[in-house]
Amino acid sequence: MSDAIKAATLEYATRLGDDSVVLGHRISEWVSYGPFLEEDIAYGNVALDYIGRARMFYTYAAELADDGRTEDDFAYMRSDREYRNLLLMEMPKGDFAYSQVRQLFADAYYTLVLPELLQSKDETLSAIAAKGIKETKYHLRRSRDWVLRLGDGTEESHKRTQKAVDALWGYTHEMFDMDETEQMLADAGIAVDVSKLRDAWHKMVSDVLIEATLTVPEDSWAVRGGRTGYHTENLGHMLTEMQITHRSYPGCQW
Amino acid sequence: MTPEEQNFLRKIEAEEKIEPKDWMPADYRKNLIRQISQHAHSEVIGMQPEGNWITRAPSLRRKAVLLSKVQDEAGHGLYLYSAAETLGISRSEMIEQLQTGKAKYSSIFNYPTLTWADVAAIGWLVDGAAIVNQVSLQRTSYGPYARGMIRICKEESFHQRQGYEAMLALAKGSPEQKAMAQDALNRFYWPALMMFGPHDSASAHSQKSMEWKIKRETNDDLRQKFIDQTVQQIEVLGLDHPDANLKWNEERGHYDSSDLNWDEFWSVINGNGHCNRQRIEHHVAAHEEGEWVRDAMAAYNEKKRAKQAQNAA
Numbered sequence: 031m032s033d034a035i036k037a038a039t040l041e042y043a044t045r046l047g048d049d050s051v052v053l054g055h056r057i058s059e060w061v062s063y064g065p066f067l068e069e070d071i072a073y074g075n076v077a078l079d080y081i082g083r084a085r086m087f088y089t090y091a092a093e094l095a096d097d098g099r100t101e102d103d104f105a106y107m108r109s110d111r112e113y114r115n116l117l118l119m120e121m122p123k124g125d126f127a128y129s130q131v132r133q134l135f136a137d138a139y140y141t142l143v144l145p146e147l148l149q150s151k152d153e154t155l156s157a158i159a160a161k162g163i164k165e166t167k168y169h170l171r172r173s174r175d176w177v178l179r180l181g182d183g184t185e186e187s188h189k190r191t192q193k194a195v196d197a198l199w200g201y202t203h204e205m206f207d208m209d210e211t212e213q214m215l216a217d218a219g220i221a222v223d224v225s226k227l228r229d230a231w232h233k234m235v236s237d238v239l240i241e242a243t244l245t246v247p248e249d250s251w252a253v254r255g256g257r258t259g260y261h262t263e264n265l266g267h268m269l270t271e272m273q274i275t276h277r278s279y280p281g282c283q284w
Numbered sequence: 285m286t287p288e289e290q291n292f293l294r295k296i297e298a299e300e301k302i303e304p305k306d307w308m309p310a311d312y313r314k315n316l317i318r319q320i321s322q323h324a325h326s327e328v329i330g331m332q333p334e335g336n337w338i339t340r341a342p343s344l345r346r347k348a349v350l351l352s353k354v355q356d357e358a359g360h361g362l363y364l365y366s367a368a369e370t371l372g373i374s375r376s377e378m379i380e381q382l383q384t385g386k387a388k389y390s391s392i393f394n395y396p397t398l399t400w401a402d403v404a405a406i407g408w409l410v411d412g413a414a415i416v417n418q419v420s421l422q423r424t425s426y427g428p429y430a431r432g433m434i435r436i437c438k439e440e441s442f443h444q445r446q447g448y449e450a451m452l453a454l455a456k457g458s459p460e461q462k463a464m465a466q467d468a469l470n471r472f473y474w475p476a477l478m479m480f481g482p483h484d485s486a487s488a489h490s491q492k493s494m495e496w497k498i499k500r501e502t503n504d505d506l507r508q509k510f511i512d513q514t515v516q517q518i519e520v521l522g523l524d525h526p527d528a529n530l531k532w533n534e535e536r537g538h539y540d541s542s543d544l545n546w547d548e549f550w551s552v553i554n555g556n557g558h559c560n561r562q563r564i565e566h567h568v569a570a571h572e573e574g575e576w577v578r579d580a581m582a583a584y585n586e587k588k589r590a591k592q593a594q595n596a597a
């Protein structure tokens with residue numbers, strides 16, 4: 031592995047780890063707050079999958095960095111300006127409709143991204159993708175079912191769900207942006223060229239929204255910045271909570 | 285005595301399980317519903333004090349372990365609600381009883397989790413105490429409850445080991461971590477002992493429950509078992525035992541120990557602990573916020589059914 035590729039892969043694994051830990055954390059905020067017990071269990075399941083995935087990406091990043099850092103250094107010792115997750119993942123949990131719509135957007139995204147990542151020439155990334163594909167099948171089934179129920183449920187649930195779709199839509203565009211780092215890795219057969227997945231994602235999500243009697247928003251606005259560390263105000267608060275214990279006792283083992 | 289009653293008592297005597305369709309005295313049923321639903325509520329309310337640390341867990345590994353534990357507890361709650369339902373009460377009735385204070389849950393969950401070490405202490409001591417109780421309940425006379433206990437105990441022992449291991453990491457860690465561990469032990473040791481309930485002489489439900497073999501061992505015997513098994517665990521951690529009066533009694537073959545603060549016990553049972561109000565409010569708030577979701581689900585299912593009926597016609 032050339033130094034440039036190695037550095038880019040480290041960055042890439044960190045980004046994917048950031049996506050996973052931030053989304054996993056957000057989902058975990060639902061535990062004991064779900065609409066019924068079965069949902070607490072389901073949320074726990076999905077959160078666990080994402081935290082597990084974050085650990086795999088970070089462990090690989092730490093291995094590439096080879097500077098003594100561990101998975102926890104990546105998760106707990108970086109500030110929001112250093113985090114590189116997609117903005118969609120950091121949005122607050124909101125109400126149940128908001129969380130399920132975000133989940134549908136994310137699950138559809140991973141349904142497309144992970145099979146591509148499975149083809150990566152990088153064996154570690156490919157192996158992480160293989161595990162994620164199985165999990166994502168279950169995640170998508172769940173978020174799809176919920177968006178259908180909520181969209182086509184009562185007047186209130188329909189209203190809440192449409193509101194969530196409209197509020198989150200503008201954060202989905204950056205999911206398909208490529209920058210120099212990812213382009214270089216994509217050319218080397220390592221990273222996924224996400225710019226090619228936008229149409230398929232749009233179709234997949236639109237099909238669900240339409241079946242749920244919801245309106246697919248126009249592409250009238252877009253907020254970008256996750257991959258450059260230009261975040262919403264939400265991430266700082268999330269990391270403050272997530273990192274408080276770890277940072278309060280520097281250098282400790284847990 | 286009716287033949288049904290005779291048959292019931294014969295089964296109890298012969299250690300045969302009572303099954304949902306069997307005849308049983310009304311009081312036996314009532315007693316069981318009270319105990320199983322209380323157990324289910326404990327699993328569910330117990331998600332809160334530990335859930336309090338999911339978003340602040342100190343490492344990714346601990347976060348995953350905790351998430352998975354809390355998820356197990358939710359599963360136990362679900363399983364126990366189903367066991368209670370075999371006795372002719374619905375989950376929504378039980379939830380209402382919980383929320384209106386008619387049904388109780390284990391008082392241990394009314395103590396606050398103030399530091400990360402509290403999560404470790406709960407896994408170790410609270411799940412540990414629960415196991416002592418539940419191992420005994422594996423022989424309870426009601427079939428679905430006994431089978432539930434066998435299944436649940438396996439996971440509880442896993443939780444207990446993980447909790448102890450987390451405690452060990454703290455006790456062998458930095459001075460600050462060790463102090464945190466000691467503090468958690470000092471606070472959770474006594475309420476953990478109270479989990480076994482009042483002295484047998486003061487226990488309202490004990491005697492009948494023992495006769496019917498719903499309960500298999502007395503509160504005090506189970507508590508003694510837990511006290512005895514915990515001594516060495518505290519030693520290995522290198523922490524100070526919270527009970528200054530703990531002393532081996534050669535004659536009894538058990539440790540003698542301080543009596544518990546029963547005023548505190550009754551005060552917390554009666555709703556006046558640190559977190560009683562918070563726990564119920566949390567449960568009610570989540571339940572109420574979830575109402576529109578449950579309504580949506582019902583409406584959607586209804587539409588689907590109507591459509592299917594139309595297609596079939």
Ligand SMILES: [Fe+2]
Pocket residue numbers: 327356357360436440
């Ligand atoms: Fe449990």
Ligand SMILES: [Fe+2]
Pocket residue numbers: 327360414436440
């Ligand atoms: Fe339990």
Ligand SMILES: [Fe+2]
Pocket residue numbers: 357411439440443
């Ligand atoms: Fe447990």
